[in-house]
Amino acid sequence: MAPLTLPETDWRTRPGLDALTDVLGGQQGLSRFVGGAVRDALLGIPVADLDLATALSPDDVLARLRAAGIRAVPTGLQHGTITAVLESGPVEVTTLRRDVTTDGRHATVAFTDDWREDAARRDFTINALYADPNTGALFDYFGGLEDLATRRVRFIGDPLRRIAEDHLRILRFFRFLARFGDTPDAEGLDACTVRARDLMALSRERIRDELLKLLVARDAVRVVTLMLARGILEPVVPEIVTADRLDALAAREAQLGAMPDPVRRLAALLPRDAALGDGIGARLKLSNAQRKRLVLALTDGGTDNARALAYRIGREAAEDRLLLAAASDGEAMHGWQQLAGWEIPRLPVTGGGLVERGLAKGPDVARALRAIEDQWIAEGFADAPRAEAIADAVVAQALNAPISAKAASPGTGRE
Structure with a gap:
């Protein structure tokens, strides 16, 4: 049976958090924890970002924070978001909202005091969970607790409509499936398949960010394979046609105890063509350092002397080569051990x-x-x-x- 209250977690005892929720009317039911912090606490995994939803207007939030001496940064005032800066870290506070107009990329919102209306505009049921900051009582308007228990990623309401509101939800569906899901919701999967070409309307930066996050999720190989079978990536990165090398890379990472890396995993999905990789890096607006890594990862070269390779092209790039291109697992292991704890020296001659x-x-x-x-x-x-x-x-x-x-x-x- 799904829990009815939020479990005790480290982040709930963050210095200044109780004072913040009191200032924002937590004891009167005016503010609640929402989204990823609630979801991840229920899953027992670390919480990265902390969000509060509130029935208070943005002006009221600003006034209350300033009166309490809490630094307030209006990071997204037109969308009702204010960042409260605590000594223990930032907390995003957002007034309850409903969408007025959407165009697949941006939304115009109106503020509301209706919690269910705010939940209805969110993407997936597992992201529309709220918790009382004092009692930990949970509020679930669309079956998110059951979906979380069965590891199902499901759109709130009509999937086609939710995708039409924000096309990025196609990639988010697969990212959340790779991170939290066991089986895809059939209706949502079909909607993403039908509307895959909507991704072409998005900025390359938004696509890049979602794709890189997806690639390091726990079940990335299976989900990318599913995406390729459904033609999801074809409109934006048509060069990706197989996940075989990604599968091999993930196995080698696990064998060596290497942390999954998004740029390395992107390289595993691309043809072994450095010039092509550079072009794709530019298209996805990767940073200069990321593009250089992508090019080096896709450049032919030996891996038999790992230290020499690290000296020539850098430790990170050498690790990429070992994991992607070593002729055998034994060669990769030997090179990995060569680099472990080794400091790249400087030539003692000038x-x-x-x-x-x-x-x-x-x-x-x-x-x-x-x-x-x-x-x-x-x-x-x-x-x-x-x-x-x-x-x-x-x-x-x-x-x-x-x-x-x-x-x-x-x-x-x-x-």
Whole structure:
């Protein structure tokens, strides 16, 4: 039987939270915890964000917070959202709302004092649960407690209508299914399938954020496979056609104890084509650092010397390569162990030191440094005295080499 009250959790004892709910009329039933905090507390998982819904108007909320000396930031005033900044962290306070108009991307809202009306505008039943801040009593208007108990993700009301209000709910349906669900609600799944092309109207940033969150959810492989079978991703990332490499990556992550990473998992879904990956990264508005990682993850290269690889392209990118491209689980495990607790060293020799040895500034120094670095890496990142000895030998050879030979000497490229 579903619990009738909110269980005791760490976040309910956060410093300043009781004072905040008292200020906002919690004892009079004017404010309640809502959404993810209630859902996750019932599931016994950590709560990331804390939200309060209130029957008070935004102006009344601001006035009460300021009178109580609680810092108030009007983060989304037109939608009734004010952030109360406590010493223990922020709490979003939002006035009860109903939708007036929607266009699939944005909504115009009106404020209300009707709790059921506020619940009715939310996306899924498991996100429309409320809890009294004093007694912990739960309020469930659309069967969310039963859905939570059976791990079913279900739209509130008509799924097609809810998707028409906000197209992003298609991706949210699958993200919540990957995180909380066991079996998809058939009506909701069919609605997402029929309206998949609505995703094209959304900003790339909103699609990116939902997709990256989905990829690290507990059941991402199964859900992405379902999405591909239903053609959900085809309108926005048509290059993703199979989840086989994602499945293999997830298995290797579990074997090595590696945390799931959204960029790495995105790379596993894409063809092994660095230029294509860069284009998709740009389309999804990934950060420059994320795009670089995506490109490196999709670039061919050996993984037999994990430390050399980490030195050349960075630890994170080397880990991506090991997990995605190692020829065997044994090779991946060996490389992973090589990197565990290892600090990437700096070459103990500088260009200035080579100039002091007699090399002319410019190409000669750059060429010598590459040769020294290659030998230093080949010797397992030799200690400083050995690095200096390598430098002496390389400089002596460069100074004694004929000019024509020096000019023709190829440099060793970096990956």
